[in-house]
Amino acid sequence: MAPIREGLFVIPEGPDALPQLLGSECPACRTRFAGKRAICLECAHRGVDECRLSPYGTIHTFTIIHQTPKGSVMEAPYSIAQVQLEDGPIVQTALLGIPLETVRVGLPVEMALHNVKRDDAGNRVVAYVFQPRRDAR
Numbered sequence: 094m095a096p097i098r099e100g101l102f103v104i105p106e107g108p109d110a111l112p113q114l115l116g117s118e119c120p121a122c123r124t125r126f127a128g129k130r131a132i133c134l135e136c137a138h139r140g141v142d143e144c145r146l147s148p149y150g151t152i153h154t155f156t157i158i159h160q161t162p163k164g165s166v167m168e169a170p171y172s173i174a175q176v177q178l179e180d181g182p183i184v185q186t187a188l189l190g191i192p193l194e195t196v197r198v199g200l201p202v203e204m205a206l207h208n209v210k211r212d213d214a215g216n217r218v219v220a221y222v223f224q225p226r227r228d229a230r
């Protein structure tokens with residue numbers, strides 16, 4: 094299995110572990126950010142460490158996509174959301190496994206992997222999505 098882009102997320106080693114996005118954590122104030130940063134946006138500290146972000150969050154806002162551009166790996170209609178992770182950062186993601194009429198702000202979600210294609214060697218290439226949190230009631 095291979096990520097669609099190196100350095101974006103970590104593929105879990107066991108069947109019970111969830112994938113995690115890679116982010117940054119400020120060693121001074123412990124604020125976390127999505128993606129890589131050189132300077133902390135909270136306290137302006139220079140030098141921010143790489144970290145694994147929480148795979149859990151809630152839907153912060155969302156929209157429904159009715160038409161997909163040519164070459165898209167998603168099939169319309171589907172939902173795109175901004176998810177607020179439990180450790181703070183907000184990330185943009187496609188949602189899967191949620192009937193569109195039930196998507197709502199505040200819905201608990203978790204990160205998952207989605208097969209998008211096979212590479213030349215036959216390996217599964219995966220992207221990340223978020224789906225309803227399995228342990229939520």
Ligand SMILES: [Zn+2]
Binds near residue numbers: 120123124134135
């Ligand atoms: Zn900081």
